[in-house]
Amino acid sequence: MFIPDISGRSGPKYLALADAFAEAIESSELKAQTKLPPQRILSYRLGVTVGTVTRAYQELEHRGLVSPKVGSGTYVKDRQSETRTFYHPVSSKHGIDLAICRPLLINQQQHLSRTLQDLSLEPIAQRAVLDYCSAEGLQGHNQTLQHWLGQRFNSDIDSRRLLWTYGGQHGLSVLIQALTRPKETILVEGLCYPEFLHSCQQSERKLVPIRLDEQGIIPEDLELHCQRHKPRLLYLTPAIQNPTGVCLSDSRRLRVIEICRRHQVLIIEDDVLYCPPAHRRTPLVAIAPDITLFVGSFSKYFSGGLRVGYLIMPLSLSLPMQKSLRASCMHVSPLMIDLVCRWLTNGAMDAVDQEIDTELKARHRILQQIFSGAGQGAVPGFNVWLPLPEPLSGQPLSRQLQQEEVHVREAEMFAVDHYPVPAAIRISLTGPTSRSQLKTGLEIIQAHIESASEQSL
Ligand SMILES: Cc1ncc(COP(=O)(O)O)c(C=O)c1O
Incomplete structure (x- = not known):
């Protein structure tokens, strides 16, 4: 039973x-x-x-x-x-999916059901969300986001600095199109979110990797590549690095800002990954709003399918960014934004945040039961970076696991250009739909690692 x-x-x-x-x-x-x-x-x-x-x-x-x-x-x-x-x-995918980094769906369905019922009784709102609007969006929506962000970052943000997007990935591609031209160089973390790499490759931007250690990117290497390549942009995931989960230390944040300012490099701060409340820090955009473009999304905090995100940009860049957004999609669907704004104001977004935090902690406890000490020094988010003992490496292990229908991401997927690939895999704790499925998946991975280590002795 x-x-x-x-x-x-x-x-x-x-x-x-x-x-x-x-x-x-x-x-x-x-x-x-x-x-x-x-x-x-x-x-x-x-x-x-x-x-x-x-x-x-x-x-x-x-x-x-x-x-x-x-x-x-x-x-x-x-x-x-x-x-x-x-x-x-x-x-x-069949089997156990520890590759996809999806939000934990807990009570979101009830919120959707209630909110759609509310909307069904509001003719003025219905007319507004059915009509075209400008790239800047609707006033009430922008004020809602402005207010919510003001509380979250503990600082005032001019609503003209905000732009709605279809999620983080869309925000990134709008940004690349607005601020760079083909063949121009963008600096990135040596191990990097693969879809950013694909977006740059598609639009023929040149990527140069910066070395990483357990505190994030290494400032001396950043300085060197700023001098050598004269880039326009630096792409970073400072709150919780994708894939390693490392948080950029406070002293490094200040060094990175200082170097970028001196070399007139704009920083893209990608804050899409879920960061548990206890680990949230002041974002770069609050420290250096003149040179930072912040990419936010509700995909990991509420629902990936709605495709709603936002950009915070320096006021001086709002026109090129609006033009780029119009070129890509005219404007984001006000219906989707409306749903999100209702959850931002009625407390649903915060409640889901708490629920995700609780469920994530339970999943990290399961991880520790099987891989004691895994993810040490990293932020305990959705993903865990698992270094592998010799003679294992990411890609062959990932292929072996696939034969058992367990899916993970190998380190090779994240390495930029000729950046040295560590022997590691990235495991998503939120991919499996249940805790017991997660436990089974982790046990299968552990069994493979153990048997490979024993064979090598
Ligand atoms: C670092 C990072 N940025 C951006 C995205 C894309 O987010 P969205 O689903 O909102 O487009 C992801 C998705 O996994 C991500 O990990």
Whole structure:
């Protein structure tokens, strides 16, 4: 009988229980037509009241995941047959996906459902979101973002410095198009977010890697390449480096800003990856707003599918940035922005942030049970960088794991140009839809590493 693990989940018990069942259903651990445990037995096993279990089952029914059969109990619905034709992904990986860095979907579905109901009763809002608008967007939306960012960064941001985008990736490509020309050089971290590299390659920008250590990029190497290449842009992930998870130290932040200012280099601060609240620091854009372009997104903080993000730029660059945005998409869909703004103001975004933080901590505990000490010195975010013992290296291990349908990202995917590739893989703790699937995936990886180490002895 499936008894869910509700330890470490915040909020009302019935919701924690419903969430744990929902995860198991989404990950197919609980298959269609499976009967849920009888309510009395579950209440006894978990030490909660029968009322709590009843409410949890009602919640699951409300989410369309289970249905009661009179006199027989509650069963997992066969949603495959209901959704196969329309809502099934066109292509998806089989097995356990520790490669994709996706947001943890906890209560976002309820927020979406409520917000769409609210919107359905507001004709003025409906007309506004159905119409074209300018690249700058709608006033109320911009003020909402301005207010939210002001609180988050503890500083005032002129709303004319903000631009909505279709997520972080779109923001990055708008920026590259606005600020550089083909063949121009962009400096990047030696191990870098691969889609940024692809975007630059597609538009024929030249990339030069800067050396990294456990505190982030090395200022002396930055200085050297600024002198040598006279670049226009430096691309960084200072809060939580992708892929290593390292946070750029405070002293390095100041050195990087000083060097960039002296060489007239603009900094792209990519802040898309989820950073747990306890690890958030003052962003570069708050310290050096005149030379920093901040790329934000709600993809990892709420939902990747909505494709909503934003840029914060120096006021002097707002015109070229607006032109670049118009060239790429005219403007971002006000409907998507409207949903996000409602969650920014009604507390849903903050609540989801807390829920993600709690679930992520539980997933890091599972990681530590299997790989004790993994990720030490890094920010405990969605991804974990796992250095490999000799004779292993990233790509062959990743291929072996694929044969067992466990997917990870090898270090080779992140290395820029001829940058030396460390023997490592990147594991996403949020890729698996349930904790138990995560545990199984990590155990398979550990078994492979152990057997390779033993063979080499
Ligand atoms: C560092 C970094 N920047 C940008 C993105 C793209 O974010 P979005 O999904 O909002 O386009 C990602 C996605 O994984 C990322 O890891």
